[in-house]
Amino acid sequence: MQEKLFVMSQYLAPQLGLSRLAGRLADNDRVPALKDRVVRWFIERYGVDMSEAVDADPAAYASFNDFFTRALKPGLRPVDDDASVMTSPVDGAISQLGTIADGRVFQAKGQTFSLNELLGGDAERAAPFEDGQFATIYLAPKDYHRIHMPLAGTLREMVYVPGRLFSVNPVTAANVPNLFARNERVAAIFDTEWGPMAMVLVGAMIVGSVETTWAGVVAPGTGKVSSVDYSAEEPIRFEKGEEMGRFRLGSTVVLLMPKNSMSWSDNLQAETVLRMGRPIGQRDD
Numbered sequence: 001m002q003e004k005l006f007v008m009s010q011y012l013a014p015q016l017g018l019s020r021l022a023g024r025l026a027d028n029d030r031v032p033a034l035k036d037r038v039v040r041w042f043i044e045r046y047g048v049d050m051s052e053a054v055d056a057d058p059a060a061y062a063s064f065n066d067f068f069t070r071a072l073k074p075g076l077r078p079v080d081d082d083a084s085v086m087t088s089p090v091d092g093a094i095s096q097l098g099t100i101a102d103g104r105v106f107q108a109k110g111q112t113f114s115l116n117e118l119l120g121g122d123a124e125r126a127a128p129f130e131d132g133q134f135a136t137i138y139l140a141p142k143d144y145h146r147i148h149m150p151l152a153g154t155l156r157e158m159v160y161v162p163g164r165l166f167s168v169n170p171v172t173a174a175n176v177p178n179l180f181a182r183n184e185r186v187a188a189i190f191d192t193e194w195g196p197m198a199m200v201l202v203g204a205m206i207v208g209s210v211e212t213t214w215a216g217v218v219a220p221g222t223g224k225v226s227s228v229d230y231s232a233e234e235p236i237r238f239e240k241g242e243e244m245g246r247f248r249l250g251s252t253v254v255l256l257m258p259k260n261s262m263s264w265s266d267n268l269q270a271e272t273v274l275r276m277g278r279p280i281g282q283r284d285d
Contacts, residue, residue, distance in 0.1 A: 079241030079277035086281035097135035117181035153190030155236040198256035
C-alpha cells in the first residue's frame with residue numbers, strides 16, 4: 001500500500017517545478033548556515049562516508065551541489081587498465097543488465113522500455129544497439145555522483161530528450177511503465193575500439209540538472225529532442241576512467257553496447273553494488 005501511494009504521489013506532483021526549485025536551492029551559496037545544516041542532515045540521513053572525500057569537512061563546500069558532486073581522494077577508485085575489460089562508470093548498484101531484445105530494454109518485474117525512445121526516437125541512432133547489451137546502474141543518495149568513462153572513446157553526439165521526472169529508485173522502477181524512456185535524459189554517444197557506446201544519464205525527481213565536462217550544465221530545451229553532432233569538430237577524446245559528467249542531485253546511468261561486442265561479468269546481477277573503475281565486462285573475441 002505504501003509503495004502504491006508513493007508512486008501515485010509522483011504522478012500528481014508538479015515534478016518539473018519541484019525539481020527546478022530544488023536545483024536552484026542546491027546551488028544557493030548565500031546562506032552558509034542553512035547549507036551546513038542541510039548537508040549535515042543529509043550525511044546522517046543517508047550514511048555518506050565523508051572519509052572518502054578530498055575534503056571531509058561539510059562546511060568546506062560552497063553549496064549543497066558542491067558537496068553532492070564532491071571529489072574523492074586521489075587513488076581511492078583505481079581504474080582497471082586492462083584493454084579487454086570494461087569498468088564501472090559510477091559508484092552505484094545494478095538495477096538490471098542483460099541483452100536488448102526486440103528493441104526493448106528490461107526494466108523490472110516484466111516491465112520493459114523502448115531502446116528507440118530512450119535515445120530520442122531516432123531509429124538510425126538506436127540501430128547499432130539492437131540486440132546488444134545494456135546495464136542500468138542506480139546511484140543512491142549516499143554515492144559518489146561523478147560519472148566516468150568505462151572505455152576510452154571519442155564523443156560523436158549528445159542528445160537531450162525532454163520528459164517527466166519520476167524517482168528512479170527500485171520501487172518506482174518496478175511500478176512506473178517505460179520509466180527510463182519517460183524521464184528527462186541526456187544521451188552521449190561515443191566511438192570506442194569496441195564499437196559505438198551510449199551512456200544515457202537519466203534525470204529524476206528533485207535532480208537539479210545533468211552536467212557534462214564538455215558542455216557544462218545541460219539546461220532543459222524547448223520541450224523537443226535536441227542533439228549536437230561533434231563528429232565534424234576537433235575530436236573530444238576521453239581516456240578510460242576519465243570524468244565525463246556529474247549528477248547534480250543523483251540518478252541513473254543506462255549503458256548500451258552493440259551486439260557481439262562484449263559480455264557482462266558473471267558475478268553481476270540486480271542489486272550488485274559497483275565501484276567506479278572496477279571491472280563489469282569483457283570484450284568478446
